[in-house]
Amino acid sequence: MTQPHVESHKPRMNLFELAPDVYRAMRTLDRAARKGVDPALAELVKIRASQLNHCAYCLDMHIKDARAAGESEQRIYFLSAWEEAHGYYTEQERAALALTEAITVLTDGFVPDEVYERAANHFEEAELAQLISLVLVINSWNRIAVTCRTTPGTYRPGQHNGSA
Known part of the structure; x- marks a missing residue:
């Protein structure tokens, strides 16, 4: 069996060393x-x-953090197909995941009213505002890590080294 060709991606820069005020602001946010x-x-x-x-660095970090917090392997594995994984996620989690996808993949159009309303039915307005904020922040971290080609595999739970 031959190995597929995988292009090597070397880190481009450590944005947070070069722009420390941005790092501090992102951590606060x-x-x-x-x-x-x-x-x-x-x-x-x-x-x-x-x-x-497609942020390998953040996937590495948050899967490790989820495991350290006691999340089940099956729920982590099925997350990419959560809509088909009936019985593994609560209706509130499913509403949050649908909203996460709609906010993250804006190239598909605006956040649909039905997706927003579904989430609004499962979260108080202040909770929904926090959830939306959380999605916005992880998308920002993802874009930083992907653009700078932050190396995955180095994160240890409880450690914060450039992403949140």
Whole structure:
């Protein structure tokens, strides 16, 4: 069996060393966005957005954090096909994942009213605002890590080294 050709991607830069004020601002924004969001749900949202954005560094980080927090392997494995994985995610989690996808993949159009309303039916307005903020922040982290080609595989749970 032959190995597929995999192009080597060397890190381009450490944006946060070169723009430390941006790093501090992102960390502050990240902490603010997580307030009041269930930590297990937050990790599911971060993993799903990172899958959609093809961010290996953030996938590595948030899968490790989810495991460290006690998330089941099956729920992590099935996340890319959550719509088909009936019985593994609550209706609230499914609404949050649908909203995460709609916000993350804006090339498909605007966030549909039915997706927004579904989430609004499962979250109080302040909780929904926090969830939307969380999705916005993980998308920003993803774009930084993908653009700078941050090397996956180095993160250890409880460690924050450039992404949140």
